[in-house]
Amino acid sequence: MKHSLSSLLLFTILSSCISTSSDTESYLVTEEKMSYEEWLVLARHDIRLFPMYGHAVKTSKQLEADAEFVESAIADAGSPDSASNYYFKKACTHMKQRDLQTVMYRLNQAWLLNVKNPDVYRGFGWVYLQLEQYDMAIKLFDEGLGIDPGNEDLLSMKTLVIKQAKKGS
Template structure:
């Protein structure tokens, strides 16, 4: 039972702590919130901004002109396509953390306009789908991001999250093994990624390997322990005697 609880606690932390910032004064473009994938899919039929890369839709001249104005404005502000894209990716995650999934996707799509080959845009797309409960679509976006940058620690870690999130229902050890392989890849790329360290601790705890669960917990905690929840710390104490 504790394994189920542990997984539930970390599902909300699929997006890496690198983009987790303190709330700022952001207002949603639209007050209505979408909380499930079916509603999202229905609205996306008439709102291309809810689809990754705008659903590859053929845009009107007016839409193309608006896109170009956006690109020009952000280039003027940030000085390069990459910097501008990253600013919009961060804004996308800020909105996502506030529960405004719609505006979050708008920002990720704007980030894509600025830099179509920015792998972090696809990291953002994946986070939206994961939030809506569509893990298959989330995985598709992560895989597309990895084709652009196979060494993205953030994307590898979130791909691992999808695998171990399946474990409570699949009860298939292969899911945990796949998650662990991806997390270890991520760790080799960036051993300071707190999200990776936290989830390594989680997966090892799910595997009842207290030695490694404590090892990666301590590494994460030493770096600030940003993703660690009180509930997970309690579970680690109960199962592994962590003080």
């Protein structure tokens, strides 16, 4: 059942990233999962693997790199919203391969460009769903709903994850 929930939620999140049903089918392929413990080992050395960079205190060099990235991405896209959406869609392309690390990197870039983009929180939640961290996924969906309380995609994903978590209890 976990596989079907994961596939359904992947389809839901990718529906805003893709345009044809034939593309959708290719996103449902599964690959070997990384455990949450393995993820945490990697994340200890890379703040980009935590949503919102783990709210880490960044060095001046990191802050400078962030500022340069934001300036360049907005110049290319025309606005913070457009730039954030562009990086969210880049994350979506890596969801197809279930490359969780790159997905998280791109989601964090999208968040850096627009902390109020609800799709980013949906993406963060999807990553934690893949890691079978349902409570964290729900928490991230709730953060997105705090920005956009009527967001149907976030509400649907949260409902499905809550149902799955109850079945697993």
